[in-house]
Amino acid sequence: MNAILAADAGSAVQAPPPTVVIDCKLDKIFYGDFLAVRDSHVPIEKGKITGFIGPSGCGKSTVLRSLNRMNDLVDGFRFEGHVRFHGQDVYAPSVDAVVVRRYIGMVFQQPNPFSMSIFDNVAFGLRLNHYKGDMAERVEKSLRRAALWDEVKDKLKKSGLSLSGGQQQRLCIARAIATEPSVVLMDEPCSALDPIATRRVEELMLELKEKYTIALVTHNMQQAARVADKTAFFSVDISKGGRTGYLVELGETRQIFEDPREELTKEYIRGEFS
Numbered sequence: 074m075n076a077i078l079a080a081d082a083g084s085a086v087q088a089p090p091p092t093v094v095i096d097c098k099l100d101k102i103f104y105g106d107f108l109a110v111r112d113s114h115v116p117i118e119k120g121k122i123t124g125f126i127g128p129s130g131c132g133k134s135t136v137l138r139s140l141n142r143m144n145d146l147v148d149g150f151r152f153e154g155h156v157r158f159h160g161q162d163v164y165a166p167s168v169d170a171v172v173v174r175r176y177i178g179m180v181f182q183q184p185n186p187f188s189m190s191i192f193d194n195v196a197f198g199l200r201l202n203h204y205k206g207d208m209a210e211r212v213e214k215s216l217r218r219a220a221l222w223d224e225v226k227d228k229l230k231k232s233g234l235s236l237s238g239g240q241q242q243r244l245c246i247a248r249a250i251a252t253e254p255s256v257v258l259m260d261e262p263c264s265a266l267d268p269i270a271t272r273r274v275e276e277l278m279l280e281l282k283e284k285y286t287i288a289l290v291t292h293n294m295q296q297a298a299r300v301a302d303k304t305a306f307f308s309v310d311i312s313k314g315g316r317t318g319y320l321v322e323l324g325e326t327r328q329i330f331e332d333p334r335e336e337l338t339k340e341y342i343r344g345e346f347s
C-alpha cells in the first residue's frame with residue numbers, strides 16, 4: 074500500500090477538488106437604494122448544474138444575471154463583492170460585456186427567438202463575435218447539440234417564430250451554445266413550456282452539462298431535484314423592514330433535499346413537497 078493511501082486508510086477515497094468556473098461573491102446588490110440581495114457566495118463548478126431555488130423575490134434571477142453582466146443596463150444596479158470567471162474580474166473596466174456573454178451565455182424564461190430565420194438566429198452571436206469559421210457547420214452542430222436539428226434541417230430559412238414553444242426554447246439554447254460558451258445561465262427555461270417540452274429541455278440540460286457548465290434558476294423544486302448537481306437555496310430577509318434576498322445554503326442537491334443543514338431550508342422543502 075502506498076504512503077498516501079496508507080495515511081488515508083479507513084476513510085473514503087477523496088474525489089479531486091472541483092474546478093470553480095465562476096467565483097461569485099455578492100456581498101450586496103442594489104437597485105438604486107434598494108438592497109435586493111446580500112451575502113451570496115455561489116461558486117459555480119465546472120461540468121455541473123447548479124440550481125437556484127427559493128421563494129419569489131429572493132434574488133435568484135438577480136444573482137444569475139449578475140454573473141454575465143446582464144444587469145448592466147438596469148438603471149441603479151450596483152454591487153459589492155466580485156464575480157470572477159476563471160479568476161478574471163468580469164466587471165473590470167477593460168472587460169467588454171459582449172465578450173463576457175460569449176463565454177457565459179444565457180437562456181431566458183420566455184423563448185425569445187429573434188424575428189429572423191432559424192439559421193440566422195443561431196448565427197447571430199457568431200456574427201456579433203466576428204466568427205471566421207464555417208458558419209453552416211457551426212449552426213448545424215449547435216442545432217444538433219440542442220436536439221433540434223432533425224426537426225428543422227429542412228426549413229432553416231423559415232422564421233424562428235414559426236416553431237412551437239418547446240422548439241423555440243431549444244432554438245434559443247442552440248443560439249446560446251453556438252459561440253461555444255463555457256457556462257450557460259438558464260433563467261426558468263421551462264416555465265413557459267408544457268410538461269413534454271419541459272422533459273425534453275431537462276434531458277437536454279443533462280446532455281449539455283458534459284460540455285458546458287450550467288446555472289439554472291427554477292421555481293420547480295422537482296426540476297432542481299431531477300437535474301441539479303448542486304443546489305443553492307435563497308430566502309428573503311424581512312427583519313429590517315426591507316425584503317432582501319440572501320443565500321441560506323448551498324450543497325449537493327441530495328443533501329439539500331434530504332438532509333438540509335438549515336431550518337429555513339427544511340421548512341421550505343417540506344412546504345413545497347407536502
Ligand SMILES: Nc1ncnc2c1ncn2[C@@H]1O[C@H](COP(=O)(O)OP(=O)(O)OP(=O)(O)O)[C@@H](O)[C@H]1O
Nearest residue numbers: 104109128129130131132133134135136147316318
Ligand atoms: N430591474 C429591477 N429594478 C428594481 N428592482 C428589481 C429589478 N429586478 C428585480 N428587482 C427586485 O429585486 C428583488 C429580487 O428580484 P429577482 O427577480 O432577482 O427575484 P427572484 O427570486 O428571481 O424572483 P422570482 O422567483 O419571482 O422570479 C425583488 O424584490 C425585485 O422586485
